[in-house]
Amino acid sequence: GEDVEQSLFLSVREGDSSVINCTYTDSSSTYLYWYKQEPGAGLQLLTYIFSNMDMKQDQRLTVLLNKKDKHLSLRIADTQTGDSAIYFCAESIYGNQFYFGTGTSLTVIP
C-alpha cells in the first residue's frame, strides 16, 4: 500500500488553533481526506479536498494541500474539548482505494 504518515500525538489548549500534519507518497492521488474517530466509534469523514485544490475552508476547519511536497494539513480554529479525538489523513484514487495514516490523537486541555 501507499505510505501516509502522521505524528501520533498533539496537545493544545482550549481556544487555541490545532494543526495536524500529514505526508503521503502517491502523486496520483485524486482525493485527500480527514477523518475523525471518537472513542469507541468508527471513523467519520470530516472534510476532503480534490488534488487540484490548494485550500478548502469549512467553518472552523481549514485544509491546506501542498501537492509538490505531498503535504496535507488540517487546521482547527478555536479548538474545543469536543474536538479531542483521533484524526486520520487518507488518500485515494477516485475513491477506489483508501489508504490511511496511523492517526493523530488530539488532546484538548481545558
Next chain:
Amino acid sequence: DAGVIQSPRHEVTEMGQEVTLRCKPISGHNSLFWYRQTMMRGLELLIYFNNNVPIDDSGMPEDRFSAKMPNASFSTLKIQPSEPRDSAVYFCASSPGSPNTEAFFGQGTRLTVV
C-alpha cells in the same frame, strides 16, 4: 439507510479458535474494505473488494486470514486459528466508488484473543 453494519461488536475468544467477523455494507455501494486498527500499527487496510471481487489482499497478514464477499450485501473476515496478536478493532467500510469519494465506516468489532 442504517449505515455499515458490523457484527459482533465485541468478540472474546481463546487462542486457536476460529473467529468470523461480519459486515453488511450500505446498499448500492460497490466497494468494500476491511481494516484493522491497533495502537502499534494504526489503521491498516487488509483487503478491498470491488463488485464483490477481491482486488487487493496484499494487506492480509497471513494465511490464517481470509475474506469473502458472496454477494453485494454481505462480507466476512475469518481468522483461523486465532492468536493473541490478532487482538484489535476490525473495521469494515463501504464506498459507492467513483465519482462519490467517501468511505463509510462501521462501528467496528473489538476482537480479544486470550
